[in-house]
Amino acid sequence: MHGQSKFVRATQSLPGTPESAPPGRAAVPRRRCRVILSAMFFHLLLLFTLVPILEIWLLIRIGQAIDVGPTIVLVIATGVIGAALARREGLRTLTRINESLARGIMPAAEMVEGLMITVAGVALVTPGVVTDAIGLAILIPPVRAWLRRRLTDYFKKRVTLIQYPPGPTGPSDKQFIDVEVRDVTDQYPSDQEPE
Numbered sequence: 001m002h003g004q005s006k007f008v009r010a011t012q013s014l015p016g017t018p019e020s021a022p023p024g025r026a027a028v029p030r031r032r033c034r035v036i037l038s039a040m041f042f043h044l045l046l047l048f049t050l051v052p053i054l055e056i057w058l059l060i061r062i063g064q065a066i067d068v069g070p071t072i073v074l075v076i077a078t079g080v081i082g083a084a085l086a087r088r089e090g091l092r093t094l095t096r097i098n099e100s101l102a103r104g105i106m107p108a109a110e111m112v113e114g115l116m117i118t119v120a121g122v123a124l125v126t127p128g129v130v131t132d133a134i135g136l137a138i139l140i141p142p143v144r145a146w147l148r149r150r151l152t153d154y155f156k157k158r159v160t161l162i163q164y165p166p167g168p169t170g171p172s173d174k175q176f177i178d179v180e181v182r183d184v185t186d187q188y189p190s191d192q193e194p195e
Contacts (some may be wrong), residue, residue, distance in 0.1 A: 055128030062129065078132040082124030083141045090117045112148050 063071040093114045102106035116138050123135030137143050 058129045075127050082135050086121035
């Protein structure tokens with residue numbers, strides 16, 4: 001109950017909550033926020049409990065099939081090969097980011113790929129067969145391009161971008177003060193201050 005009251009207090013000042021919604025705009029109900037957070041927690045719980053159990057089971061099965069020594073060598077080899085691939089793909093992506101920035105283009109696709117390469121590197125460093133397979137799959141450029149398109153489509157459906165018209169940064173309706181600047185240093189001697 002104590003955690004719920006903290007959550008309610010924290011969301012009261014967030015944009016999109018009923019207390020902060022401007023007139024005429026629909027607010028995101030607190031109940032929906034709780035459902036989203038609960039679903040996210042459930043997925044993370046599954047990820048951090050089921051994946052290690054599956055990894056241990058697979059390592060035991062592989063160890064029974066090919067012996068313990070080759071299983072350890074397999075895990076180490078996939079980690080080393082994967083780290084080398086992640087480094088190579090990461091450097092390529094960094095080069096493409098720099099080239100896009102030099103041309104004055106926002107490297108959004110390259111940044112998403114860089115994030116995916118980071119995820120692949122973390123998966124490859126994690127000991128296990130499933131995580132290594134996922135990490136190696138992400139490092140394959142066609143698979144990464146397919147995943148990037150899927151992620152982009154997913155976030156386009158769920159994220160709203162607000163873009164202001166060209167001109168001064170930010171909204172232009174009654175949110176700035178018009179100021180006129182006059183240089184008065186020539187009108188007064190340096191020892192006399194204006195009143």
